[in-house]
């Protein structure tokens with residue numbers, strides 16, 4: 001596991017958007033960011049899940065979050081511009097984005113992969129983070145220290161049979177992170193990195209590996225040190241890296 005002891009006020013006064021915040025890893029990250037002082041913008045497609053997390057964060061006495069219900073499968077360019085305008089009106093800037101929402105799609109050979117599912121996975125996993133990042137960059141430019149985090153996967157670094165669009169989308173995610181990080185190399189207030197969570201106990205993992213005992217993998221809460229490290233000021237010098245949440249590095 002990546003080792004990092006986050007100071008209590010690590011993300012104090014930061015505004016951080018988390019996609020796929022209602023469930024799994026995104027929910028744990030939004031909670032941890034709020035617990036470390038951030039105002040979190042909870043984005044996801046299932047309103048009830050976002051509302052229940054909102055209540056938990058409020059009841060814990062952490063900064064009041066914001067909720068953005070959005071389906072990344074159907075959102076248009078216009079929706080992303082609207083999102084950016086809303087955040088500008090409410091906060092005036094953005095200090096972090098965790099692109100976490102993801103779709104697994106089918107586990108099947110490319111020969112028989114359903115083209116509609118292929119497009120859906122590419123839209124949610126690649127196209128949506130591209131459009132969102134594009135529309136949010138002006139807000140991130142207004143931050144003193146902004147961090148953009150993409151979510152990768154082991155199959156986004158080495159292709160594996162039957163992982164289809166999901167694997168290809170994660171290769172694209174690694175590529176998008178590298179291109180953007182290089183473009184922003186001389187923009188010292190924004191850094192761009194990716195996290196590979198590694199096998200984690202969530203619905204997606206259970207769906208991909210139905211025969212595996214869920215307890216054999218760490219919970220989302222256990223893999224949070226890297227999510228905190230990359231979002232806070234201690235990682236200011238890190239740009240263009242793809243790091244493993246369950247790797248044995250430390251910071």
Ligand code: NDP
Pocket residue numbers: 019020021022023024025026043044045046049070071072073074099100101102103124151152153154196197198199200201202203204205
């Ligand atoms: P889950 O399936 O548990 O959660 C995914 C989240 O993404 C949910 O909140 C879901 O919303 C949201 N989401 C899915 N589709 C859309 C959409 N169209 N619009 C908006 N939100 C959407 O997944 P994990 O927590 O396991 O995965 C999080 C990230 O980590 C993903 O990018 C995944 O690829 C990656 N990852 C996970 C691994 C693991 O072992 N768990 C391993 C490697 C990478 P809703 O709750 O409404 O369904």
